[in-house]
Amino acid sequence: MSDAFQSGLFEQSKPPHESDAGEPARKVHRPLAVRMRPRNLSEVLGQEHLMGKDALLPKLISTDTFGSLLFYGPPGCGKTTLAEVIAQETGAKCVRLNAVMSNVAELRDVLRMARYETRQTVLFIDEIHRFNKAQQDLLLPDVEAGNVRLIGATTHNPGFYIIDPLLSRSHLFRLEPLPEEATVALLRRALEDAERGLGATKCSAEDEVLVGLARLCDGDMRRALNALETLVLSQPTGSEITPAELEVFARERQIRYDADEDEHYDTISAFIKSVRGSDPDAALYWLAKMLEGGEDPRFIARRLVILASEDIGLADSRGLQVATATLQAVDFVGMPEAQLNLSHCTLFLALCPKSNSATEAIGRARQAIKDGPVQPVPTWLRDSHNKVGKQLGYGKTYQYSHDAPDGISGQEYLETPLELYVPKPHGAEAALSERLAEWKRLKAERKKQG
Numbered sequence: 001m002s003d004a005f006q007s008g009l010f011e012q013s014k015p016p017h018e019s020d021a022g023e024p025a026r027k028v029h030r031p032l033a034v035r036m037r038p039r040n041l042s043e044v045l046g047q048e049h050l051m052g053k054d055a056l057l058p059k060l061i062s063t064d065t066f067g068s069l070l071f072y073g074p075p076g077c078g079k080t081t082l083a084e085v086i087a088q089e090t091g092a093k094c095v096r097l098n099a100v101m102s103n104v105a106e107l108r109d110v111l112r113m114a115r116y117e118t119r120q121t122v123l124f125i126d127e128i129h130r131f132n133k134a135q136q137d138l139l140l141p142d143v144e145a146g147n148v149r150l151i152g153a154t155t156h157n158p159g160f161y162i163i164d165p166l167l168s169r170s171h172l173f174r175l176e177p178l179p180e181e182a183t184v185a186l187l188r189r190a191l192e193d194a195e196r197g198l199g200a201t202k203c204s205a206e207d208e209v210l211v212g213l214a215r216l217c218d219g220d221m222r223r224a225l226n227a228l229e230t231l232v233l234s235q236p237t238g239s240e241i242t243p244a245e246l247e248v249f250a251r252e253r254q255i256r257y258d259a260d261e262d263e264h265y266d267t268i269s270a271f272i273k274s275v276r277g278s279d280p281d282a283a284l285y286w287l288a289k290m291l292e293g294g295e296d297p298r299f300i301a302r303r304l305v306i307l308a309s310e311d312i313g314l315a316d317s318r319g320l321q322v323a324t325a326t327l328q329a330v331d332f333v334g335m336p337e338a339q340l341n342l343s344h345c346t347l348f349l350a351l352c353p354k355s356n357s358a359t360e361a362i363g364r365a366r367q368a369i370k371d372g373p374v375q376p377v378p379t380w381l382r383d384s385h386n387k388v389g390k391q392l393g394y395g396k397t398y399q400y401s402h403d404a405p406d407g408i409s410g411q412e413y414l415e416t417p418l419e420l421y422v423p424k425p426h427g428a429e430a431a432l433s434e435r436l437a438e439w440k441r442l443k444a445e446r447k448k449q450g
Contacts (some may be wrong), residue, residue, distance in 0.1 A: 035196040040088060041058060044085060045185055046183075057082075057173060068152075072154055077178060083124040083153065094122045095114070099126065100130050128154050180219075184210045267286055267289055268300075275346060283350045284346060308320040308324075311355075311359075315354055318352075352427065353428075354427075356424075361420050368420070375415050376415065
């Protein structure tokens with residue numbers, strides 16, 4: 001058993017034959033993912049960008065020169081494993097807290113004990129993003145003084161959830177979902193390990209089955225190991241897990257998709273960028289992922305409405321009509337049928353010509369307002385439908401556009417003319433560009449004519 005489990009808040013359980021009442025204690029089943037957790041750096045698989053040759057983290061561990069660390073990545077990628085391996089490799093005392101269940105009083109006690117500990121204390125805080133600002137502030141003096149080496153693990157972007165002073169005192173490492181090869185290797189190891197794994201069951205599986213299981217679990221090693229354990233324990237001893245058993249298991253698959261967390265933001269980002277990039281296949285894939293993950297279809301529809309003006313705009317103004325109709329349809333029809341409306345809209349927008357001229361134009365206009373000075377409304381454009389306005393001559397020299405040939409009078413509508421809208425040569429906007437150029441020519445001519 002690792003030192004991490006023998007120290008600090010990790011209390012050893014009593015032997016199975018003992019209990020407070022002197023009767024046999026309840027047997028606790030430790031999941032396969034816990035039993036197979038690596039005990040040293042050599043057993044850690046994946047994360048080659050962090051653990052490979054010449055990488056920084058192994059050097060810090062081997063020389064015991066690391067400070068506070070933040071591990072950021074999706075569930076099941078090895079954040080907790082790395083923290084416990086680091087404590088084991090360096091001989092430090094490891095105290096583990098879960099930010100979901102811990103409070104300020106408990107945190108104060110841990111920090112106070114660490115100040116008098118003869119060994120270096122590694123304080124591992126899982127789900128550290130759950131700590132509020134006051135709790136994170138509480139860590140700063142002891143982290144700064146070196147009384148504890150903090151290792152925080154989070155599935156949330158630290159830039160949004162970890163306070164800046166703590167970020168500046170920590171080294172951030174981004175962990176990725178485990179690659180398929182690493183997942184298959186660990187599944188094979190678990191299947192054959194008789195001490196900690198499933199070797200005693202004498203069950204076997206072809207590589208095809210393990211590869212399929214790895215793909216189902218999306219790089220989440222915890223899910224993969226627990227899924228393997230479920231498959232093996234559902235079979236007779238000594239049997240072989242076949243693709244047929246895996247297919248039955250896969251019917252209940254749930255993809256990793258956390259609402260309001262990184263997966264949510266990353267996937268909608270990929271979706272929008274795929275539509276903007278005119279890739280209908282990629283756009284449909286990310287749409288399907290969001291729908292399978294349980295994303296709110298109204299959220300997707302609202303983003304399509306924004307995209308219709310932001311990225312398509314005047315190149316095909318039908319895009320906004322289709323997007324707003326889709327938003328109405330999603331509310332009116334509901335899921336699962338509304339997926340057809342979302343697919344229709346996604347494909348239409350992905351296949352539209354693209355222009356961000358409307359986006360750029362309003363940006364230039366707002367910047368002109370900010371840079372100032374703000375232009376007053378010219379007197380010839382001011383409202384003259386009141387007594388004071390008429391007395392001041394508002395609108396007196398206004399030229400009614402419909403009275404001019406082609407509807408172009410040559411009058412200015414700003415005291416200091418600006419060029420904010422710059423058309424793009426795509427789709428319907430190409431014709432609009434030609435029309436605007438002709439109007440500008442007519443306007444210049446009529447201004448000369450007086």
